[in-house]
Amino acid sequence: MPFELWLVEDNLDELRTAGMAIAEADFPINLRVAQDGETMALLRREGEFQDVPRPDLILLDLHLSAIDLLREIKENEDFKDIPIAVLGPCSEQAIDESFEHAADLYIAKPLDSQRLIMTVNWAQGL
């Protein structure tokens, strides 16, 4: 069963890094990317996303309403136990804000293969 990874991100560099990391990983990972407008539909598995498998890990970009999305996910009975990693700047304030809103993990940008694979391994070990 491939690892189901959802990435809410619109930055092309971060998407390219994620794609390369997944290609290099030694186990199968399904990457599903959502951009700003379609995120809520994906999280609620509505419309075209209704048959999408449940994610094993969700990565949220702090600049794409991550705090609102975190709240939405943690209040959802079906999703609240899914680990959430927030991608944001290398700033103490952003780290605190993310964890105070129930993030499980924080990754400072720019993303790289080493930390993306480490994050997937961390989620598999939970």
Place this chain on the structure above:
Amino acid sequence: MKDYTSRVAANRTCPGVLMLNSSIKIIWADRRAWELLRTLNQHDKAKNPGGRLPKAIKEFGETALALLEQDPVKEPDSPLSRKIIKGPRGALVVCGFGLPDTKEPGQARLLLLVEQIGRREEAAAQLAKEIFCLTEREVQVVHHLLKGWSNKAIAFELTLKEQTVKEHLQRIMAKTKSTSRTGILARVLFL
């Protein structure tokens, strides 16, 4: 089953993990690490206002990074350095591993494992309380039993008679379905 799993997760004893870059800034952290750093920051407040990375961790990172620069090919599986840091809720042990970056010199990273000493025993006693329906007094007895104390020492600490401690142990054995002190420890620690 889900409730049991949630309780185990809430009482998890795993270390917090964080990664620092060569400027000693956090570039990856899990929630457990953040919680432990926050307790140190509260403890350190007067000396380190507004500092997210506590002073002791920052100094540890600088030392570990210097060691990594001296020996960049050191086996990544063996820790560069270990340190015990006094915290407000008991001591923390920090273990630092080097992640040398061969692509860009000067971009080495540190992986830090942060763990609260004694957390396992404390968490185990609290988890046992829920699983085996122990009373508050029985939890206190288990807590001291986990430290290897004798009945006499437990009685002195809890201002009880030694016979009362024995009676508590009999009830704990019945609840945990064990027949000895060691049996209680096995049942509690392997929850």
